[in-house]
Amino acid sequence: MKSPGAGAVAVIAAMEHVVKAPVWDCRMCGQCVLHSTGMTCPMTCPKTLRNGPCGGVREDGNCEVVPDMRCVWVKAHDRAEHMPLLPKSWRLHIRDLRPPVDNSLAGTSSWVNLVTKRDQQTPAGWIGAHAP
Numbered sequence: 158m159k160s161p162g163a164g165a166v167a168v169i170a171a172m173e174h175v176v177k178a179p180v181w182d183c184r185m186c187g188q189c190v191l192h193s194t195g196m197t198c199p200m201t202c203p204k205t206l207r208n209g210p211c212g213g214v215r216e217d218g219n220c221e222v223v224p225d226m227r228c229v230w231v232k233a234h235d236r237a238e239h240m241p242l243l244p245k246s247w248r249l250h251i252r253d254l255r256p257p258v259d260n261s262l263a264g265t266s267s268w269v270n271l272v273t274k275r276d277q278q279t280p281a282g283w284i285g286a287h288a289p
């Protein structure tokens with residue numbers, strides 16, 4: 158598939174930001190995994206963990222770094238189980254092992270990266286994981 162031009166890419170990235178920032182607090186990581194995290198953006202975790210919570214979740218389910226914030230992964234698991242209209246296959250994706258975030262994609266459009274499959278490139282040596 159022919160890659161879109163730079164102007165089109167910039168417009169798509171701007172559109173993605175306008176749509177996703179207010180709804181999901183999207184940080185434009187360029188590799189969207191919302192469908193596999195109960196529609197909860199893992200980049201809003203202070204540690205940007207993509208595969209579940211750290212060991213510091215407080216007893217009340219809040220974050221050890223930001224004590225008045227619900228742990229992103231507690232929210233993700235709750236939503237993956239209970240969010241209405243979430244397809245069953247997406248609910249099960251929360252069990253998937255996600256590859257490390259590719260920081261070279263920061264600020265780019267995950268929509269474009271999905272179409273071009275750029276978001277499926279994983280680090281050398283990464284085995285047994287599926288791209289987002």
Ligand code: SF4
Nearest residue numbers: 183184185186189198
């Ligand atoms: S593109 Fe990345 S930062 Fe934005 S909502 Fe998806 S996972 Fe979060």
